[in-house]
Every structure is written in structure tokens, then in C-alpha cells.
Amino acid sequence: MTLTAERLDDHSGDVATPPKPAKNNEGSPRSGWLSQHLGTAIVGFIIGYVVGHWLGNYIGSSYAYIANSGTNAIADTLGLTLGVLGWFAGIGALNYPLAKIVGKKPPQDFKEVQDWSKYFRYTTDHKVVGKQYVVGVLLFLFTGGLLAMAIRTELLSPVTHVFGPGTYITIVSEHGTIMMMMATSVIIGPLGNYFVPLMIGSRRMAFPQIEAFSFWCFTAGYLVIFSALIYGGFPTGWTGYAPLQTQAGAGMVSYLLGFAVIGLGMMSAGFNLAATIINYRAPGMTWSRVPIFVWAILATSALLTLATPTLFAAGLFGLLDKTAQTAFYVTEHGGSSYLWENLFWFFGHPEVYIMALPGFGLVAEIMPVFCRKPLFAYKVAAAGMVGVALLSFFVWQHHLFQSGINPDMRPLFMLTTELISIPTGFIYLVGMGTLYKAKIRFEIPMLFALALFFNFLIGGVTGVFLSDVPVDVTVHGGFFVLSHFHYTIMGGLLFAFMAGLYYWMPKMTGKMLNKRIGKWHFWTMFIFFNLTFFPMFIIGLLGQPRRVFEYAHNLQGLNDFSSISAFLLGGSFLIFVWNLLWSLWISPEKAPPNPWESLGLEWQTATPIPLHNFERIPVILTDPYHYSEEGAPDVADFGDQQLVGSSSAAAGDITNSN
Amino acid sequence: MTMNQGSDDKEPRHLRRILAIWLPLAAVVDVLFWFLVGPHVPPGDLTSTASSNQFDFNILFVIALPVMIGVWVFLGYSIRNWSAKRVGSAEPKGGAAARGNLRAQVWWIGLTTVIVLFLAGFGTVELVIGNGSGGGEGPNPAWAPTGANAAELASATWSPTDNHVLPVQVIGQQWQFTYRYPTFGGFESSQLILPAGTEIEFNVTSLDVIHSFWAYQLSVKADANPGVNNIAYTKTTKTGNFTVRCSELCGIWHGAMYNYGKVVSKSAFESWATSTETANASNTANLAPYASTYTPDANGAAGGYYEDGTVTPYSTVEVYGAKQPAS
Numbered sequence A: 001m002t003l004t005a006e007r008l009d010d011h012s013g014d015v016a017t018p019p020k021p022a023k024n025n026e027g028s029p030r031s032g033w034l035s036q037h038l039g040t041a042i043v044g045f046i047i048g049y050v051v052g053h054w055l056g057n058y059i060g061s062s063y064a065y066i067a068n069s070g071t072n073a074i075a076d077t078l079g080l081t082l083g084v085l086g087w088f089a090g091i092g093a094l095n096y097p098l099a100k101i102v103g104k105k106p107p108q109d110f111k112e113v114q115d116w117s118k119y120f121r122y123t124t125d126h127k128v129v130g131k132q133y134v135v136g137v138l139l140f141l142f143t144g145g146l147l148a149m150a151i152r153t154e155l156l157s158p159v160t161h162v163f164g165p166g167t168y169i170t171i172v173s174e175h176g177t178i179m180m181m182m183a184t185s186v187i188i189g190p191l192g193n194y195f196v197p198l199m200i201g202s203r204r205m206a207f208p209q210i211e212a213f214s215f216w217c218f219t220a221g222y223l224v225i226f227s228a229l230i231y232g233g234f235p236t237g238w239t240g241y242a243p244l245q246t247q248a249g250a251g252m253v254s255y256l257l258g259f260a261v262i263g264l265g266m267m268s269a270g271f272n273l274a275a276t277i278i279n280y281r282a283p284g285m286t287w288s289r290v291p292i293f294v295w296a297i298l299a300t301s302a303l304l305t306l307a308t309p310t311l312f313a314a315g316l317f318g319l320l321d322k323t324a325q326t327a328f329y330v331t332e333h334g335g336s337s338y339l340w341e342n343l344f345w346f347f348g349h350p351e352v353y354i355m356a357l358p359g360f361g362l363v364a365e366i367m368p369v370f371c372r373k374p375l376f377a378y379k380v381a382a383a384g385m386v387g388v389a390l391l392s393f394f395v396w397q398h399h400l401f402q403s404g405i406n407p408d409m410r411p412l413f414m415l416t417t418e419l420i421s422i423p424t425g426f427i428y429l430v431g432m433g434t435l436y437k438a439k440i441r442f443e444i445p446m447l448f449a450l451a452l453f454f455n456f457l458i459g460g461v462t463g464v465f466l467s468d469v470p471v472d473v474t475v476h477g478g479f480f481v482l483s484h485f486h487y488t489i490m491g492g493l494l495f496a497f498m499a500g501l502y503y504w505m506p507k508m509t510g511k512m513l514n515k516r517i518g519k520w521h522f523w524t525m526f527i528f529f530n531l532t533f534f535p536m537f538i539i540g541l542l543g544q545p546r547r548v549f550e551y552a553h554n555l556q557g558l559n560d561f562s563s564i565s566a567f568l569l570g571g572s573f574l575i576f577v578w579n580l581l582w583s584l585w586i587s588p589e590k591a592p593p594n595p596w597e598s599l600g601l602e603w604q605t606a607t608p609i610p611l612h613n614f615e616r617i618p619v620i621l622t623d624p625y626h627y628s629e630e631g632a633p634d635v636a637d638f639g640d641q642q643l644v645g646s647s648s649a650a651a652g653d654i655t656n657s658n
Numbered sequence B: 001m002t003m004n005q006g007s008d009d010k011e012p013r014h015l016r017r018i019l020a021i022w023l024p025l026a027a028v029v030d031v032l033f034w035f036l037v038g039p040h041v042p043p044g045d046l047t048s049t050a051s052s053n054q055f056d057f058n059i060l061f062v063i064a065l066p067v068m069i070g071v072w073v074f075l076g077y078s079i080r081n082w083s084a085k086r087v088g089s090a091e092p093k094g095g096a097a098a099r100g101n102l103r104a105q106v107w108w109i110g111l112t113t114v115i116v117l118f119l120a121g122f123g124t125v126e127l128v129i130g131n132g133s134g135g136g137e138g139p140n141p142a143w144a145p146t147g148a149n150a151a152e153l154a155s156a157t158w159s160p161t162d163n164h165v166l167p168v169q170v171i172g173q174q175w176q177f178t179y180r181y182p183t184f185g186g187f188e189s190s191q192l193i194l195p196a197g198t199e200i201e202f203n204v205t206s207l208d209v210i211h212s213f214w215a216y217q218l219s220v221k222a223d224a225n226p227g228v229n230n231i232a233y234t235k236t237t238k239t240g241n242f243t244v245r246c247s248e249l250c251g252i253w254h255g256a257m258y259n260y261g262k263v264v265s266k267s268a269f270e271s272w273a274t275s276t277e278t279a280n281a282s283n284t285a286n287l288a289p290y291a292s293t294y295t296p297d298a299n300g301a302a303g304g305y306y307e308d309g310t311v312t313p314y315s316t317v318e319v320y321g322a323k324q325p326a327s
Helices: A038-060 A073-091 A095-101 A116-120 A126-154 A165-185 A188-200 A208-230 A251-279 A292-323 A337-371 A378-394 A396-400 A407-419 A421-435 A444-467 A469-475 A479-509 A515-541 A553-586 A646-650 B014-040 B048-081 B102-129 B150-155 B266-279 B281-286
Strands: A634-637 A643-645 B166-173 B176-181 B187-189 B192-195 B199-206 B211-215 B220-224 B230-235 B240-246 B258-264
Touching: A038 A073, A038 A208, A073 A208, A073 A251, A073 A292, A116 A126, A126 A165, A126 A188, A126 A208, A126 A479, A126 A553, A165 A188, A165 A208, A165 A251, A165 A337, A165 A479, A188 A208, A188 A251, A188 A292, A188 A337, A188 A479, A208 A251, A251 A292, A292 A337, A292 A378, A337 A378, A337 A396, A337 A421, A337 A444, A337 A479, A378 A407, A378 A421, A396 A407, A407 A421, A407 A444, A407 A469, A407 B102, A421 A444, A421 B048, A421 B102, A444 A469, A444 A479, A444 A515, A444 B048, A444 B102, A469 A479, A469 A515, A469 B048, A469 B102, A469 B220, A479 A515, A479 A553, A515 A553, B014 B048, B048 B102, B048 B230, B166 B192, B166 B211, B166 B220, B187 B266, B187 B281, B192 B266, B199 B211, B199 B220, B220 B230, B258 B266, B266 B281
Parallel strands: B166 B199, B192 B258
Antiparallel strands: A634 A643, B166 B176, B176 B187, B199 B230, B211 B220, B211 B240, B240 B258
16 A cells, blocks of 8 residues: 555545635635524524415415314424424525535635634534534433433322323423434434544545534424424324324424434434545555444444435325325225334334444443553454344334234244344453453543443343343333333443543543543442433333333332432433533633543544644554554554654653644 | 463463352352242233243343343453552553454354344244234234134134133223123123133224233233234133233323223133123124224224214225224
């Protein structure tokens, strides 16, 4: 391989020379309050909604009224659709494609607003989008968390009610939906978008416009899904089963359209990341040198791109049932309620791994740093992620074991579901092998990573129980399965997200998150997470179905224990927020350029990271896992004889490339 | 066990130590679980499926517990012995040996594969032997006890002495379950009473949205789908009480959709059934004739979504194999 520092086809497209870190606002076509930002997006949403609603009433006022609701499904759908369109027009997402369509030169490519207001704009810098996503997913997370507190409050007593049944079921549904939406993006959005280009030595994403689009889809989804509250909520949970969906009131439109909008964002994020990873790796970044986190993101991207269209189509069918009075899901008119179940879970099970894989990748990425050892069985880890991704398309009917469909297929789906635990188990091989004879530094990210191994073990093993058809008769649809997926998603993914935030926040902000508060955050979150959800396994085994507001008297003790732990778990998130406030604004501590002594390429860039990441595209010489190795090769050549990586790291002295 | 022990003689043989902690611990926990917890694991022993599902639970537990304990012992051992703060701990070694170990990898993948394949095989055997293990098998069950043919059963008779399969229809609607007994004139009851020592065929259907009939102590769970006859089998073994809950979200009162049932002696069941049949005769005459599924009309329980009034009481469409009554 030739060691050229620049590729012939320069990454940055229409900038021939590496651009300087832009401080100048001059020449920027948009700045100030008259330009496009979050405010204009909101105005656009409102205008779009009003116009769409009027149009819908004009078209369909004679026939599409939803029974007992006084609203018209066509008006609701068009209102929200045009609202989202107005949102995109307001934020400026349409400027580029519209200019291209009419054959004009698109307004500004890289001369973007560079002051603080860029965080409220349609920005194509992946680092800005990454930070926007951090705020976005935290907004989703905290909203969903508050709803969880409400659920646990209601379940304090088996008979005394805090909420009416309609309110309660709406809270449950919104909690599930918003958390699932959050979980699809919680790592891939903030950390994937921010760090994948840095880790593969790229100046940019393959499709920066698409990347910004995915974020603003995500935020539009938040507005759309919560518009359900104005319409009286929806009673279906996050699974949205028809015919309950068909029967439900106007809030259902928000659910269907919300998932469609989020789905658009997921698809765009997925193929943007996949295209970036496949095409924008620096010279020398071969598939065996790609960081394991990037492998995880690539596998996840494949799932996002291939599974999400099913959800999108399913949602469209549901909207057509509501508006054009088709009968996709209406059994008595020749449709089938099984159609939704199959479409939903054909998306829904890959979705589970969309949530799990980035967490695995992230933990595998940071374990070597804190173990001071190479990643154990790198190829097995990569193969495991690809294997999980492939198998995840062949297991969806395990959600339908008692539904009455295809009984003869149950052994097959039991087999595939249990097979998927083999590649999932690879992550334990990798983690335990890396820990073996390591020198573990118990920094906050490492604590969260170790907690993932503890929690996910419980989540994974109970998953094997659920895949067993006879046992599933008891545990399906109860608190057992509820606890199972909270152990995998919250105990796995969310702990990995926290590990990632603590690990990479010094790179993203230049400030360390406080370790003392971080320890409080970790231990409270770890302990109260387990105290909240472990009793739910027992509650489930003792016969409590999901999504109920009344339960057997003898389960009150366990439910109360779980509720009180849940409130304290909520408190641990307040500690986290306090840590963010303290470390980023109240008493910021400047982070060293490479606080964890990582060999990762992302840590070798300057802090703050220049607009285009690398002054010269680095040439990758080896993988970033040569910890504790004598005479280890350098990781990358940044040009001008700036070799960075292992030889200096082995001596304990990390030179920053800058 | 399998990983390199390292060339350093002073270095303790870590994997043997881990094994020495794990093996007795796992054995003790398994034995304690099997004898102390096992008999109390749900769903109990009221029916054949409950007993066999309890057995399946326990088999899974005694396999899962050692696996979990193994990983936790390893994690605990690592945290204790390989901490950077531990005085005198050896420097970690990078390089090829730390990047993988073929024997360890082969053992790990091999072991997990064996466990997984065993579990899949075991689950399949239990599923087939258990005639679907109490799970809803749809209108055309893949596994059924001998003498169970839905069409014939509906018109058959049942008495305490003939040992026939007893068909019971479960109708879910927002927000209650009702039960029809086709062998007793098709009367409808809000009580689910079953005879002990009898093979039961549940025919589960819904009038509106998807519910799930979950008779917890019977270990029977079958989704109630509109327009579909979802069949599940179990055999009651003794008398007792059980709880029925809806386990599929079916609207705002989903949480309140439960009732209780009883397994009574065969003779007690027969006298209850015949007396209820007589008492309910006038009501039964007004019910829709017994059928495997029912499609309510436009003003029915589905909420009257389609207001055009052209919906016929029974769809002409053959829905997912469900048998349609002549309209």
C-alpha cells in the first residue's frame, strides 16, 4: 500500500484545499434572527399544521370522522404531515434539495454559521449534529423517564388509582413509544454521528445533508408523538396492535405518523453511516483495523436501513385504514390483524438489536483502554455483530408464539431465537478475554461497561426463557418479559450510553465530567436499576400481565418495592444532570487531550476538533489496540512525520497530534 | 481450563482458581434451587401443561444459573485480582497472545452452541409432547391430543364417564371473557368451570380487538383474535381455583379484565353444566348460534367504526382458515 496522505478523490468534495477552521461568518447566507433555525421550524410546523388541517377538513369532512371524537382522521393526518413538512422547510432542510431540483447552485455548503446558534440550525457538521443528538436523546429519555415515574406511582396500590384508566394507558403507551424511539438513536445518533468519522479518519459524513435530516426527523418525531396528548392519547402501547389501533381515537394518527417520521430519520441515519463507513475510511483503515465500535455501527446501520422500511409501510397501511378507509388490518373486511403483528415485529425484532449492538460495540471499544490490553478476539467480536444482525431477521415470530399463527413454525423460531444467543455470547467471550490478566482502571466509563456485563447477562438469559415456547406460555405478555427487555435495553444500552458519554465527553466538550459525582451517579443507577427491575421478574412469574393498573393484592409488596426503587433510580438521573451542569458550566475542569490514554484515532485529533477533523487525512498503520505491547507499531501517520499512537503510548506519554 | 496459563511460574493458575470457585458454587446453587425453589415455581400443577411447564422452567433454571454464576465469578475475580490499584499486580501483556486464544474461543463457541441446541431440542420435544404446551395453536393445531377434532367436538357430547375431550369456547370482548359450552347446548356463562381429570380444548376468539386468554394456573395462553378460532389444549389433573387475566393490551380497561375459574370434580361439573344449560335456555335461544368465530355487525362491539351499515353479520371472506357459518 502506498502511504499517500491525501486520497486522489478528496473527501471534502467541493473544497479542494483543507479548509481552515472557520471563524468567519462573512459570506454566510444566513445568520441572525431572520435566518432559519429552531424558531422558524416551529413556526413552519404550526403553519403547516393549520393549512393541512384545513385542507383535510375540506377534503374529507363528509366521511372520515373518527367515531365519538369529533375529529376527522384526514384532517389530523394532513395537519401533522404538512406540519412536519413545514418543520423541514422552516429549519432549512429543503433548501439544498429544492435548489438542486431547479438547477441552481445550492446555498452554502461549508460556510455555515459558526457561533453558538449553530446548535439550533440545520447543520451539516457531524460534530454539531452529534451534540444536537445528545440533547435530543436526553430530552426523549427524561420525558420517558417522567412517564415511567407516573406508571410506578399508579402501581403503588393495586386498587387505589392516581390516574383514570384512559390517562394511565396513554402514559404507558407514550412511555413505551418515546423510549423505543430514544433507544433506536441513543448511541448511534450522538456518539455514532460524532465519532464514526473521527474513528475511521474521515473529514466528514458521506451525506451531511442526510445526516442533519435524520436529526431533525428525530425531533419532529417528538412533536408528532406528543401531539397525541392533544387528541386524547392512544391506548395501544408502543406495539400499536390492530384492531385496537383501528378502533382507537385520533391520537393513533400521531403514533402512526410519529413512527413514520422517526423511521425516516432512522433510515437516513442508517444508510448515511453505512455509506460513510464503507467509503470514507482513511487510507490503511482496512476491515481488520476498523475499531470494533465502527463494526457495531455498521451492523446496526444495515438493520436500520433494512428493517425500518417495514415499520414505515406498516404505519402507512394503518394511516390508510384510518383515512382512506382501506381494510389492511380489519378482519371482517378481508384484512388481517396478523398483518400488523407480523409487519411490526418484522421490524420490531431487528429493532431490538438496533438497540443492543451499539452498546456492545461501545463497551468492547472502551474495555481495552481501561484494561490496558488489546481487545480479545477482535474477529469473533466483529463476526458476532454481523451474525446477530443477520439472525435478527429470522426470529420475529417469537413475539407471536400464542397468537395462533403458524403453530408448526414454532420449533423453527424457537431454534433461531436461541441460536442468536451464540453470537450475542461472543460479546462475553470478548469482554472476559479482555479482562483476563488485565490491569483494570476503574474509571467511570469502565464501571458502566462492567455493569453492562452484569445486567445484560440477566437480560440475555431471561431471553432464553422467553424463547422456549412452553415456558413462554407463562411469561409472555407479563412483567417477566417487561423486566427482560428493560434489563437488555436499559441495563445494556443505557449503561453503555452512559459509559460512552463519560468516556467521550472530554473530547466532545473539552471538559471532564466530575468523577466523584460520576461515582454517585453510577452506584445509585446500578443499584436502583437492579432493585427496580429484578422484583419485576418475580412479579411476572406470579402472574401480573403488562400494562395493567390493577393487580393482585398479594403482589403489592413487590410492586411497592419496585416503585420506590424506581423513584430512587429517577433520582440517580438527577445526579447525572447535576454532574452535567457542574462539570460543563458551574465548575468546568479542562480535560487533558487524551485523558484515558487511548490509542483511538479520535483522541489524536486536536481539541477542540477542527471543522474538518483532520488537517491531513491520516494514513492508518495498524488497529488501535496495541496496549501494553513492547515495540508496538504506530497507529497512524498524520503526515509531516507526525506518527501517533503506540510507541509513545507504551511509554505512558501520549503526544497529541497537534 | 483452556486459556494459556502464561509462562511465568509465579503467576497463579487463574482459570483453575475460577473453576474451583465456580464448580462447587454452581453445584450448590443448582441443588438448592431444584429442591427448595423448584416445586414452587409457577405455574404449579393444576394441569398437565402446568406441571410440564414447571418442569421446563426448572430445567432452564438449572442450566442458566451455572452459566450466570460462571460469568459473575469471572467478573468478580477479575475485579478483585486485576485491578490497577492492587499492589504488586503484574503488568498486563499485549501482543498476539492477548489478542485471541483459539482454544478458548473454540471452547466458548462450542459450549454455547451445545447448550443452545440442547435447549432448542428440549423445548421442541416438550412442545410436541405437551400438545402445544397450552399455547394457542390457531384454527389448525399442529399438535392435538387424540380424540380432539374441533369440528366434531362442537357437536359431540360429554359425560363424566366417556372420557371425551371437553370443548370450551372462550370469547374475549372489551372488557370481559365469557365462555360457551357447545356440548351443553352452547350456553354462555361468565364463569369458567372445568371438570378435573379431563382433556380440555379451549377455542379462543374475540368479538373486537386482540385479547389474550391467560389462565395462569392452567398454564394456558392463547390470543383471542377477531375472526380466528385459536385452539389450545390442556388436561386438568386435580380440583382447584385459577385466575384468568387478559395478557394482551386491549384498551383502557385491560387491567380490569380478569375473572376466576374453578376446576371441580367431573360429576360436580356435569351437574353445574346441565343445570346452567336449563336455567339459561331462554338466553341461549337469543344468542348467535354456536360458531367458531363471530363477526359483530356494524353497531357491535368493534365500536361502529364503519358507519355505512353495509357490513353483513358474517363476512363472506374466508378469514385465516376460520370456518364461517352460513349467513
